[in-house]
Amino acid sequence: MSRIPEQTISRIIETADIVEVISSRIELKKRGLNFWALCPFHDEKTPSFSVSPSKQIYSCFGGCGAKGGVVNFLMQYDKIQFVEAIEKLANMYNIEIKLDEKSFQSRNIKSQLLEIYKITSNYYRNQIKKEINLEYFNYLLKRKINQEMIELYEIGCSNKDSEELLNLLRKNKFSAEAMKKSGLFINGKNGYFETFNSRVIFPIKNPAGDVIAFAGRVLDDNPKTRKFINSYDSPIYYKSKNLYGLDIAKNYINKEKNVFLVEGQWDVVRMHQSGFKNVVSIGGTSLTDLQATIIKQYTSNIFVLLDGDSAGKKAAIRSGYTLLKNSIDCKIICPPNNFDPDDWLLTETGKKELTEKIKNARSTIHFHFDNIDKSENNAINNFIEESINHIVEIKDPIFRELIAKSLSNIIDVKQENILQSIENKLKPRPSFITKDKKEKIISSKGSINLIEDDLIRLCLSNEFDARKIIFKYMNKDWLISVIHQIIFDEIYVHLNSDYEIPLDLIINKTEDDSVRNKIIELYEDDSKFSPCKEMAIDCLIRFEKRVLKKDIQILRNKIKDARSDEINSIISQISNIEKNINELNLKYKNE
Numbered sequence: 001m002s003r004i005p006e007q008t009i010s011r012i013i014e015t016a017d018i019v020e021v022i023s024s025r026i027e028l029k030k031r032g033l034n035f036w037a038l039c040p041f042h043d044e045k046t047p048s049f050s051v052s053p054s055k056q057i058y059s060c061f062g063g064c065g066a067k068g069g070v071v072n073f074l075m076q077y078d079k080i081q082f083v084e085a086i087e088k089l090a091n092m093y094n095i096e097i098k099l100d101e102k103s104f105q106s107r108n109i110k111s112q113l114l115e116i117y118k119i120t121s122n123y124y125r126n127q128i129k130k131e132i133n134l135e136y137f138n139y140l141l142k143r144k145i146n147q148e149m150i151e152l153y154e155i156g157c158s159n160k161d162s163e164e165l166l167n168l169l170r171k172n173k174f175s176a177e178a179m180k181k182s183g184l185f186i187n188g189k190n191g192y193f194e195t196f197n198s199r200v201i202f203p204i205k206n207p208a209g210d211v212i213a214f215a216g217r218v219l220d221d222n223p224k225t226r227k228f229i230n231s232y233d234s235p236i237y238y239k240s241k242n243l244y245g246l247d248i249a250k251n252y253i254n255k256e257k258n259v260f261l262v263e264g265q266w267d268v269v270r271m272h273q274s275g276f277k278n279v280v281s282i283g284g285t286s287l288t289d290l291q292a293t294i295i296k297q298y299t300s301n302i303f304v305l306l307d308g309d310s311a312g313k314k315a316a317i318r319s320g321y322t323l324l325k326n327s328i329d330c331k332i333i334c335p336p337n338n339f340d341p342d343d344w345l346l347t348e349t350g351k352k353e354l355t356e357k358i359k360n361a362r363s364t365i366h367f368h369f370d371n372i373d374k375s376e377n378n379a380i381n382n383f384i385e386e387s388i389n390h391i392v393e394i395k396d397p398i399f400r401e402l403i404a405k406s407l408s409n410i411i412d413v414k415q416e417n418i419l420q421s422i423e424n425k426l427k428p429r430p431s432f433i434t435k436d437k438k439e440k441i442i443s444s445k446g447s448i449n450l451i452e453d454d455l456i457r458l459c460l461s462n463e464f465d466a467r468k469i470i471f472k473y474m475n476k477d478w479l480i481s482v483i484h485q486i487i488f489d490e491i492y493v494h495l496n497s498d499y500e501i502p503l504d505l506i507i508n509k510t511e512d513d514s515v516r517n518k519i520i521e522l523y524e525d526d527s528k529f530s531p532c533k534e535m536a537i538d539c540l541i542r543f544e545k546r547v548l549k550k551d552i553q554i555l556r557n558k559i560k561d562a563r564s565d566e567i568n569s570i571i572s573q574i575s576n577i578e579k580n581i582n583e584l585n586l587k588y589k590n591e
């Protein structure tokens with residue numbers, strides 16, 4: 001296995017100049033400190049595509065929001081993969097690439113994991129073709145999944161014998177860490193056994209088509225075993241940002257200019273088999289923010305098609321509001337008779353009914369309104385309150401107003417009143433923390449992301465004292481947002497060093513658009529930000545306080561159901577935590 005050595009990649013990225021490279025593709029004009037052009041990634045009349053020579057990044061401030069470093073530009077503009085982009089740059093700058101012939105042991109964890117999953121997925125696929133595993137194949141036939149779908153979605157199975165797979169992987173000499181992080185084996189009393197044993201296996205892929213996780217379904221409905229299990233998050237897989245089936249659906253989404261979001265793997269396969277091929281699964285009960293940002297890159301015409309029971313309807317409403325927050329007004333389709341899409345399409349009339357329902361699908365707010373129990377006291381008021389709370393979260397003011405108007409049409413309340421009520425709820429957002437504003441910020445209740453943003457800004461700064469304190473005390477689990485967790489992971493090792501963080505390397509090597517865009521957003525926007533050690537300490541205290549307060553909340557909830565002899569112990573736990581909160585400042589007094 002040969003590859004380009006890390007040092008060579010770093011040298012190429014450091015040598016390449018973004019202005020030179022981009023101006024070899026499009027015309028750039030200097031204005032102020034930056035260079036500007038018409039954005040090559042969306043149609044526009046006035047230039048909003050900027051290239052910063054000092055930061056070595058590009059940013060589109062127009063419609064598409066494209067951002068990245070020199071490698072990302074080549075990948076996006078020339079439509080090529082990372083390695084090809086590196087090779088092109090090496091050519092431009094006459095840097096020789098000597099390929100590395102090292103074993104897997106020295107390869108990074110991510111590429112080892114991808115290889116482990118590839119081998120395992122092929123192994124599972126072959127298993128289902130074997131005579132001894134006929135029961136798994138028959139199970140799929142019984143569920144009316146045809147041979148073509150089994151091939152297309154690479155559905156496989158794992159039987160009880162784990163030795164074979166383990167030996168197969170051992171031959172490839174993966175590192176112990178990679179094997180452990182793969183999560184494919186559990187160390188039990190009688191040695192290792194497969195996490196996914198005795199199950200039908202659906203490989204979960206990234207949009208590029210690499211297997212990054214598995215979902216496994218047992219054959220029987222024994223209530224003692226979990227019907228479905230799913231890989232845990234790993235360096236190559238974040239459940240909350242994956243959309244199952246996107247690798248296959250992306251071409252159909254482009255063709256149809258819309259997409260169906262369904263709940264599970266069966267629904268995806270059934271939809272595809274029935275001719276609705278532009279379909280992905282959210283792999284859980286409701287859509288996450290990260291998934292919304294990903295699907296938005298493909299289309300903003302979205303049909304949410306979850307289960308038809310009351311839990312499914314609630315999940316559809318939640319998912320709809322998550323999309324609204326991301327400026328997408330989706331359409332919700334609800335299967336009849338508590339069916340899920342899989343059951344529905346198996347009925348004789350299902351396909352025809354779905355085609356009909358697509359035409360009459362409801363917007364989120366409309367669907368929400370249709371599904372409230374209007375016999376309840378205050379049902380309408382509660383509905384208005386709830387939907388306004390969601391509308392307030394929409395960032396784009398024009399879109400927010402449009403949705404507010406549609407709410408006013410549905411409930412027949414004057415637009416001015418709805419808009420006024422939204423206006424009242426839109427509190428002014430606190431600006432970045434600066435030394436003199438510090439006091440004010442600590443007392444104000446900013447949104448969750450604000451404190452997470454501050455932490456990452458501090459980490460990206462060249463205030464070495466601030467960075468080292470964060471290195472010493474920060475706990476990754478204190479971060480609620482997954483994007484910030486990923487970024488923190490990426491820069492953590494650099495925090496303790498006396499050098500600048502190699503941001504150009506990190507930006508260029510980050511494959512995930514939403515992660516890269518966040519890094520650049522925080523890196524670009526440092527004008528009003530003057531980091532210092534005290535700010536880092538404040539930030540850490542705010543994080544820990546948030547965690548401790550949550551612990552208190554959990555204990556308080558416990559009191560409600562506690563037996564009388566337990567209450568005293570819970571109360572003393574609460575007062576201990578309160579004491580810890582008050583003493584948080586002392587923790588840093590020697591810093």
Ligand SMILES: [Zn+2]
Pocket residue numbers: 039040041042049060061062063064065066
């Ligand atoms: Zn653009």
